[in-house]
Amino acid sequence: MDKTKIICRCEEISYEEIEEVVGHGAKTFDDIKRLTRCGMGPCQAKTCTNLVAMVIHEQTGTPLSEIPLPRIRMPLSPIKLETLATNSTTFSTVKSVLDELELEEGRVK
Amino acid sequence: MDGKYETIIIGGGVVGNGIAYHLSERYKEGVLVLDKKYPLSGTSGSTQAWVWVHNKTPSWYAELNYYSAELYPYLSKKIGDVEYKRTGGLSPFFQEKDKEKALYLAESYEKIGIKIKVLSKEEVLVKEQCINPKVVGATYSSIDGNVNPFRLIDRYMRSAKKNNVEYSTYNKVTDIKKQDGQYIIVSDKKNYMCKNLILAGGTWSNELGNMLGINIPIYQLRGQILVSEPLKPFLRHTVSGLRQANNGEVLMGYSMEKKGFNRSTTLDVIQETANMAVHYVPSLRKAKIVRAFSGIRAMPEDGFPILGTVPGFENLYVAATHSGVTLSPLIGTLITELILDGETSFPIDNYSISRFN
Incomplete structure (x- = not known):
């Protein structure tokens, strides 16, 4: 493959940028993602997964069947925040940093 | 002997890499970093990466964070652009009763020379126009900011490698033994021997400690984060729960769950996070x-970092903590001083592992 070829269109990451981090020991799609942002854009690796696997295969000789897939997370395609929100303003697991302050005898500990 | 090093650091997260880099500034040979996977695959790669002082209590612990945050501008000069931004930190509150708490915080920080301002509703809306106008006030600290955690660890590693630090990744440590004043590290790939051993295993610190019969009481505390599409720059500060990255994406979330090593994302917390985000910044809808x-945060049992030497074990050092992003420049500096000079320029007695006995 041409070294300047764009592998991740969302983040404009080229073959040689991926090659460079594989040279530093990155082995999986997710390693490469964190170091280059490849696959972090709006399509969330839907376009580049197989292309990146090819680069890893070409650079390391790892059989394609042994290259792990990227971790897929919610939402599977972009979704508006208002669709997720229920408009409740009471929180339990989610906190503000002030919630964490503990007072002791009317003073901050 | 093959595999012989002066110093081995187990753990290539932000804490282990911070130590590796700072150590490499002063001695140039014989340092190895071991990582069970690849750096950034754990805690250090799944964080909002605030550099945060604001609500850390008590004051002696706030001081540790403060001095570490102060090292960031210099660190980014040395290791390269890590997208460190001292945005100022803002924690808005929406109920009158929180104002009292905010004032107590400001008062106790003033005593140690850290300025926290309690802002009125009007002041909040001048500083950050996008905040919900129902806000009552906010605490504000100018020292707070954020950094790109991927760039940070990558730059630490590249700079350390330039100074001859070696890395062995995808290499899990399975046993540690003490023999003739040296440590023998048994790993998936081979056995290593070293004089100085640093345990920087983050969430896995317990397991590492057990190999030597030491109790390093760290538990796992999960946080879930949502990432938006890139938006035009609008959020100027690091807000409690929200920050905007250089590329425009907004990271949102500040949640805590004890779920062990389970790294799932769950709809209930995602929805609560969405509620928090639209409550604070309605335009995010x-x-x-x-x-x-x-x-997964590496949370010490009592919430405070575990740093320094281990009684009864010569040349063994522990660095296990949450807030590793904020603290890594100072922890790196202090552990380096401890190894090379035998003492630290900043007292770390409060963080000794001996407090758990």
Whole structure:
């Protein structure tokens, strides 16, 4: 493959940028993602997964069947925040940093 | 002997890499970093990466964070652009009763020379126009900011490698033994021997400690984060629960769950996080979320870092803590001083592992 070829269109990451981090020991799609942002854009690796696997295969000789897939997370395609929100303003697991302050005898500990 | 090093650091997260880099500034040979996977695959790669002082209590612990945050501008000069931004930190509150708490915080920080301002509603809306006008006030600290955690660890590693630090990744440590004043490290790939051993295993510190019969009481505390599409720059500060990255994406979330090593994202917390985000910044309603992720904090039993030597074990050092991003420049500096000079320029007695006996 041409070294300047764009592998991740969302983040404009080229073959040689991926090659460079594989040279530093990155082995999986997710390693490469964190170091280059490849696959972090709006399509969330839907376009580049197989292309990146090819680069890893070409650079390391790892059989394609042994290259792990990227971790897929919610939402599977972009979704508006208002669709997720229920408009409740009471929180339990989610906190503000002030919630964490503990007072002791009317003073901050 | 093959595999012989002066110093081995187990753990290539932000804490282990911070130590590796700072150590490499002063001695140039014989340092090895071991990582069970690849750096950034754990806690350090799944964080909002605030550099945060604001609500750390008590004051002696706030001081540790403060001095570490102060090292960031110099660190980014040395290791390269890590997208460190001292945005100022803002924690808005929406109920009158929180004002009292905010004033107590400001008062106790003033005593140690850290300025926290309690802002009125009007002042909040001048500083950050996008905040919900129902806000009552906010605490504000100018020292707070954020950094790109991927760039930070990558730059630490590249700079350390330049100074001859070696890395062995995808290499899990399975046993540690003490023999003739040296440590023998048994790993998936081979056995290593070293004089100085640093345990920087983050969430896995317990397991590492057990190999030597030491109790390093760290538990796992999950956080879940939502990531938006890139938006035009609008959020100027690091807000409690929200920050905007250089590329425009907004990271949102500040949640805590004891779920062990389970890194799932769950709809209930995602929805609560969405509620928090639109409550603080109503204009985010129309923003699109592209991803949710979760990360596991390495939380010491009493909430404070575990740093320094281990009684009864010569040349053994522990660095296990949450807030590793904020603290890594100072922890790196202090552990380096401890190894090379035998003492630290900043007292770390409060963080000794001996407090758990």
